[in-house]
Amino acid sequence: MSIxxxxxxxxxxxxxxxQIAQASEYAAALRATEKERQKKTNYIMASLLVAFFFFxxxxxxxxxxxxxxxxxPKSASLQGEAYDMMFKVTLIxxxxxxxxxxxxxxxxxxxxxxxxDRKTSFFFAHNNKLELIWTTVPAIVMAVLVAIGLRNWMTVxxxxxxxxxxxxxxxxxxxxxxxxxxxxxVLGKRNYRDINDATNVLGIDQKDPASxxxxxxxxxEMHLVVxxxxxxxxxSRDVIHDVGLPHFRLKMDAVPxxxxxxxxxxxxxxxxxxxxxxxxxxxxEISCDQMCGKGHYSMRGxxxxxxxxxxxxxxxxxxxxxxxxxxxxxxxxxxxxxxTPAVAVK
Ligand SMILES: [Cu+2]
Numbered sequence: 001m002s003i004x005x006x007x008x009x010x011x012x013x014x015x016x017x018x019q020i021a022q023a024s025e026y027a028a029a030l031r032a033t034e035k036e037r038q039k040k041t042n043y044i045m046a047s048l049l050v051a052f053f054f055f056x057x058x059x060x061x062x063x064x065x066x067x068x069x070x071x072x073p074k075s076a077s078l079q080g081e082a083y084d085m086m087f088k089v090t091l092i093x094x095x096x097x098x099x100x101x102x103x104x105x106x107x108x109x110x111x112x113x114x115x116x117d118r119k120t121s122f123f124f125a126h127n128n129k130l131e132l133i134w135t136t137v138p139a140i141v142m143a144v145l146v147a148i149g150l151r152n153w154m155t156v157x158x159x160x161x162x163x164x165x166x167x168x169x170x171x172x173x174x175x176x177x178x179x180x181x182x183x184x185x186v187l188g189k190r191n192y193r194d195i196n197d198a199t200n201v202l203g204i205d206q207k208d209p210a211s212x213x214x215x216x217x218x219x220x221e222m223h224l225v226v227x228x229x230x231x232x233x234x235x236s237r238d239v240i241h242d243v244g245l246p247h248f249r250l251k252m253d254a255v256p257x258x259x260x261x262x263x264x265x266x267x268x269x270x271x272x273x274x275x276x277x278x279x280x281x282x283x284x285e286i287s288c289d290q291m292c293g294k295g296h297y298s299m300r301g302x303x304x305x306x307x308x309x310x311x312x313x314x315x316x317x318x319x320x321x322x323x324x325x326x327x328x329x330x331x332x333x334x335x336x337x338x339x340t341p342a343v344a345v346k
Contacts, residue, residue: 039115046113053106057099072246073277076284076305078265080249082152090145156250160231160263167222168233169286170202171241171254174295176220176286177201182213182320187233195237202237206322216321220301222286224266225311231263241299244289247273251289266305273305 075081112118160166168179168187179202181187188204188211195203201218204211224230234243234254241254243262252262274282286301306314 035116042113042115046110049106049109053102056102073273074268075247075249076266076268076273077245077248077250078267079152079156080247080264082155083249086145086148086152089148093141093145156262156264158263160261161229164229164231164263165225166231166233167224168202168235169222169243169254169301170235170237171243171288171292171299172201172237173239173293174288174299175218176222176243176288176299176301177237178217178220178222178301179204179321180215180217180223180315180318181210182215184210184213186210188212188214190235192237204321212322213320214322215315215318217318220286222301222303223311223314224303224305225308226266226269226305228308229263229265231261234260234262239292240290241288241292242290244287245284245303246287247284247303253290269305269307270303271306 075084166181166185166187170177170179179187188206188208190203191205192203194200194205200206202216204214204216232243232252234252235258236254236256238256240256242251243254244251245264248264248266250262250264252260254260268276270282270284273284274280284303284305286303288296288299290296292299
């Protein structure tokens, strides 16, 4: 009996050893399958990354063409052409960098995917030469782009040419008021204390002789002469607005209490632009580019660029804001208003 139990115990131990050996073998086999599976997954993921890169490039290409007709027509001002050039240079420069860096990123993800025979043998956490290159090269490129931008900005904000046509544009919630200097080519002074919605929307100083022939357009329409520099005197009656001239590639804040200026030369008449855009309803737009209140969306003015002859004809049809027939309508000048400094506009 004891022999039987001993043999049975030996048999059972052998069975256990055999089973453990079998289990190890199964585990080894499973491990090999897992590795194989991992290898396959790595390959699929790496290939998908490369595919994603090409899909991304294709999507950019498609976006470009599908949005082409929503782009602004060519710049309608001389200064705007410089901005367009700047935009092109920036787009091409950053486009090249974008393409190279992303091509390398996705290609390396594919090329250096995990494999059995690849072991990392060298780590480098820091490399002065590399740091120097990738800091200085972008810094130089950015400095050049900023310098070009500053030069263009200084052009449009610098003193305008002596023969520039001076026009004032004032924002108010929610429209633009445009003032022309009349035949004397000088805008009269303004004083915010004289502002009266019914009789004097801009607070024009009626005692200033230069204001006598000033023309005020409250319909937000601005007339410009093609090929002639125009200097905008920009102001606001209430909050900060912004004179946005997308077709001329320019914009300038209209700040209450501060006069800002901007000058440019329109190069394409409204009639010519209608032909260029093949749109008979085309109008140059003055958009308010600064969120200014609940009516901001509707704060839209228009610009008519015309020839000198057309402009002269239009100007002749305009009456001065303060009609000479009604000088008595002006309130008696009180000494307080007279003593306050008027906003000098020249
Ligand atoms: Cu606005």
